[in-house]
Amino acid sequence: MGAVLLLSVGTVWGLAFAPADYQQGNSFRIMYIHVPTAIVAQSSYMMMGVAGLILLVWRMKLADVVAAAIVPLGFSMTLIALFTGAIWGKPTWGTWWIWDARTTSMLVLLFLFIGVGALRDAISSVETAGRACAVLAVVGMINIPIIKYSVDWWLTLHQSSSISLTSAPTMPSSMWVPLLLNILGMYCFFGAVLTSAVRTGILIREQNTVWVAEVVAGEVDNDVF
Amino acid sequence: MKKSGFTMHPVRKKRLLIVLFVFFGLALAVTLTMQALNQNINLFYPPDEMVDGSAPQNIQIRAGGMVKADSLNRLHDSLEVRFTISDLKGSEFPVKYVGILPDMFREGQGVIATGKLLDNGTFEATEVLAKHDENYMPPELQDMVKKNDS
Structure with a gap:
């Protein structure tokens, strides 16, 4: 609910009411989709990496369910970020794509999500697949600081960050407030979808246990009623 | 215990x-x-490396920097444009380009050009991309900034 509210207010505000940019005109408005998805994509990968660490060290089955549920979500977020980035790049930079450090490392993130997903599908034993994916997820976390600092460490076409936790945003509040709403909304959306996916994941993984059988029986009874 | x-x-x-x-x-x-x-x-060579000889000559490279104010010169009978790329710290080099510049191309804004550095120090570009910075501003605010400056 919170996600729907935040995202709709932020998007409508950002796309329709926030002022146009003095250089880019209306093109910059795609930022209201591009930035939240890119941030959540990276956070979701970090979350998958931490879940991988927990699985490898503490062997918690729940961590593996979470990691598995993050893959399609993180993949979608990364894909949307890259796609909106291309749409933004064409009118402003003059090109859809450039192999600079930021865009390339973000493409690597997309391939990491694809790789973790494919690895899970390729191994038939749930336990082995989980551990293999955890190793890949943990190792892939090295890419996250590279994405974040790529625009500071190297010369890139992509501009530096406009908003951060530590310094003032490089735009007036009429522009950054809707952006902030959309970032929070995207996190809520991610949280809501992830929770529901994890719930389903637990039921699928524990389908042969007594408690799942009881839950399912309860559901069936309720449906009849 | x-x-x-x-x-x-x-x-x-x-x-x-x-x-x-x-x-x-x-x-x-x-x-x-x-x-x-x-x-x-690094995606491109900054102006100081273009000037001090660290950028290779006569092979395809990317060079970038700020378009120097009042340096843009369009030829009337062709699409050829000439401008100067500078790092605003003293290093600058001339660019020659035949083609259509991106909409966001402005004097005082960043660009990245693909092309060859000729022996005479001119950069002959085959592609020019506009680089925009991380600052966003409504047009009205920009007018106020301009008024305050003048």
């Missing part, structure tokens, strides 16, 4: 140490590789 404070099962502790060791080992390896490849990861 139970020890007070945070204790970890020895097997888990060992696993944690292995994971951390592998992770930081790989992170170190990646860092060193990045350091070694630093020059190749």
